[in-house]
Amino acid sequence: MPTAAFLWITLLFANLYCGATTATFERRFEKGEPLSAQLYATSSAIREAGEASAEEIRAFESRLADACADVDALSTVGGDANARGRAASVCTIAAKLNIVVVAPNSPGYDSEKDIHWSLTSRLLAACFIRPQSTLDVAAVIKIAAYTKSKFAVRSGGHNPNAGFASVDETGVLIDLQDMNALSVDEDAILKAGPGNRWGKIYEFLDAKGLGAQGGRNGDVGVAGYLLGGGMSFFPNLYGLGVDTVVNFKVVLGNATVVNANATSNPDLFVALKGGANNFGIITEFQIQAHTAHQMWYSLEAYAAADYKAVLNATIYAQTEMEKDPKVGLFVNINPGALVIGKFYAEFSDKPAAFAAFDVVAPIATPVPATNGTMHGLVTAISPPGYTPANREPIAVSHGVDLDLYMAIHEQYLLVSASTTSTVSLSYTIQPFGTAGVQAGHARGGNNLGLEAVSQTWHASLVEWTSPEDNTTAHDLVTALGASVEALARQRNSFYPYRFMNDASYVQDPLQSYGLANAEKMRAVSSAYDGGRVFQILQNSGFLLAHL
Numbered sequence: 001m002p003t004a005a006f007l008w009i010t011l012l013f014a015n016l017y018c019g020a021t022t023a024t025f026e027r028r029f030e031k032g033e034p035l036s037a038q039l040y041a042t043s044s045a046i047r048e049a050g051e052a053s054a055e056e057i058r059a060f061e062s063r064l065a066d067a068c069a070d071v072d073a074l075s076t077v078g079g080d081a082n083a084r085g086r087a088a089s090v091c092t093i094a095a096k097l098n099i100v101v102v103a104p105n106s107p108g109y110d111s112e113k114d115i116h117w118s119l120t121s122r123l124l125a126a127c128f129i130r131p132q133s134t135l136d137v138a139a140v141i142k143i144a145a146y147t148k149s150k151f152a153v154r155s156g157g158h159n160p161n162a163g164f165a166s167v168d169e170t171g172v173l174i175d176l177q178d179m180n181a182l183s184v185d186e187d188a189i190l191k192a193g194p195g196n197r198w199g200k201i202y203e204f205l206d207a208k209g210l211g212a213q214g215g216r217n218g219d220v221g222v223a224g225y226l227l228g229g230g231m232s233f234f235p236n237l238y239g240l241g242v243d244t245v246v247n248f249k250v251v252l253g254n255a256t257v258v259n260a261n262a263t264s265n266p267d268l269f270v271a272l273k274g275g276a277n278n279f280g281i282i283t284e285f286q287i288q289a290h291t292a293h294q295m296w297y298s299l300e301a302y303a304a305a306d307y308k309a310v311l312n313a314t315i316y317a318q319t320e321m322e323k324d325p326k327v328g329l330f331v332n333i334n335p336g337a338l339v340i341g342k343f344y345a346e347f348s349d350k351p352a353a354f355a356a357f358d359v360v361a362p363i364a365t366p367v368p369a370t371n372g373t374m375h376g377l378v379t380a381i382s383p384p385g386y387t388p389a390n391r392e393p394i395a396v397s398h399g400v401d402l403d404l405y406m407a408i409h410e411q412y413l414l415v416s417a418s419t420t421s422t423v424s425l426s427y428t429i430q431p432f433g434t435a436g437v438q439a440g441h442a443r444g445g446n447n448l449g450l451e452a453v454s455q456t457w458h459a460s461l462v463e464w465t466s467p468e469d470n471t472t473a474h475d476l477v478t479a480l481g482a483s484v485e486a487l488a489r490q491r492n493s494f495y496p497y498r499f500m501n502d503a504s505y506v507q508d509p510l511q512s513y514g515l516a517n518a519e520k521m522r523a524v525s526s527a528y529d530g531g532r533v534f535q536i537l538q539n540s541g542f543l544l545a546h547l
């Protein structure tokens with residue numbers, strides 16, 4: 001951190017630079033430093049922390065010097081304006097500083113919202129700000145905090161909860177898509193900017209004979225996925241995606257940058273593992289890549305009528321997963337078919353863990369049995385583009401119990417039968433085993449409060465296109481979620497943990513981590529975001545402020 005004398009000189013220099021005299025500067029300083037001075041202090045602190053090159057700092061400070069008077073004038077207007085006015089002033093100030101801003105009426109403004117996977121999240125912000133560097137992110141946070149403007153942060157835009165990574169014209173969207181640098185060192189530590197999506201990461205690592213604990217769809221963004229935990233193909237082998245993170249570079253609410261890892265800011269490091277967007281904006285993840293990236297995979301679809309055999313085979317495979325962490329599985333249940341993803345973490349003939357599926361014949365094989373790599377698999381199962389639809393998920397965790405699976409499925413059939421043809425309900429069985437929870441502990445632990453037992457992370461999803469179905473769709477998926485929970489409770493098979501990446505805005509995953517973890521997160525929030533920038537100014541999310 002810069003010394004007080006250093007900051008004072010920086011602030012003084014900033015104001016003289018802006019044409020202010022020392023006397024006027026001192027008067028303004030008493031009222032609070034002008035934004036231009038604070039931005040100089042921000043860039044100085046980042047230079048001192050070694051988080052930007054000398055050239056970047058020089059360019060930023062030279063832009064700031066040119067725009068200094070405008071920046072201060074606009075920031076004062078922002079302070080007095082309503083939410084729209086404050087957001088607009090952030091857009092204008094950022095543009096004055098040559099930060100990339102996609103404003104209304106500029107090319108690409110409308111299509112910025114279309115990046116979101118779900119229509120529910122497609123909101124038009126006051127502007128979309130596209131930082132190119134950690135310094136840009138820090139400057140934008142400083143401007144938003146100074147003007148008290150609402151903001152939201154987007155990585156891959158795959159979260160369907162409205163307002164989590166989106167905001168309307170009363171706020172600005174910080175769109176990280178351009179921060180997509182990738183590099184890997186000799187210890188297989190991957191450095192990934194938050195604008196990356198998993199497909200690109202797998203492609204990059206594949207060429208180097210590596211893999212990673214990432215999303216099972218290539219379009220999912222690295223940041224939202226990791227900050228929510230991250231379910232991958234082989235959770236039992238390596239833990240969750242976030243368990244493989246060894247360092248987060250974070251822009252905090254006061255616009256300083258810290259690194260959080262096992263030895264530096266370790267409380268923040270653990271809190272970020274499942275802590276979502278509560279503590280800062282991650283501008284770089286360092287991830288331990290897998291050195292074994294060869295795998296066996298197949299995707300098969302079974303007739304809906306064969307659900308009993310498929311669920312029975314699922315239980316068998318989950319039992320085998322407890323013995324062999326190289327086994328991976330998901331079961332995606334749609335009205336028309338049950339799609340089973342079968343995976344093994346090395347080249348293989350068909351693994352014995354999937355033998356019980358052989359009692360029924362698949363009706364289709366979207367991905368035939370292949371010895372390949374994660375990149376090949378994700379390319380095969382991630383169709384290019386996605387059908388525009390509204391989506392809402394629900395997350396419930398429960399035990400591995402055939403009777404429960406049957407009861408849930410029968411309930412699913414009942415609820416689905418009441419849907420119209422314009423609303424579609426599906427659910428996914430995601431196994432997570434004892435070894436996976438233990439792998440997370442072995443890598444320093446996360447914040448999720450998971451029991452080290454074999455468990456299933458159930459994710460229901462409703463999809464619809466017409467706004468007329470908004471209420472019906474919401475009611476359907478929440479009813480199914482409530483039924484799954486009730487059925488699990490009846491069998492003493494309910495686990496409180498709610499997987500954030502599949503959770504609806506009406507759920508409370510942070511609460512599900514347990515009281516002690518929630519308290520730790522609150523303490524970390526107070527320590528690292530004393531100004532509560534991420535609790536008050538951030539548009540939405542699974543925020544501690546909502547607990």
Ligand SMILES: Cc1cc2nc3c(=O)[nH]c(=O)nc-3n(C[C@H](O)[C@H](O)[C@H](O)COP(=O)(O)OP(=O)(O)OC[C@H]3O[C@@H](n4cnc5c(N)ncnc54)[C@H](O)[C@@H]3O)c2cc1C
Binds near residue numbers: 160222280540541
């Ligand atoms: C087709 C599909 C497949 C999926 N597959 C998987 C899967 O295999 N495994 C799994 O675990 N999940 C999966 N998910 C769920 C997904 O991980 C979550 O929806 C996740 O939130 C998406 O991350 P994102 O970066 O794309 O989302 P975004 O919508 O961009 O962001 C999600 C949240 O993260 C915050 N955020 C984004 N970037 C940052 C940052 N740099 N710093 C701080 N906060 C930030 C946002 O503010 C927002 O609250 C899938 C989702 C879809 C739609």
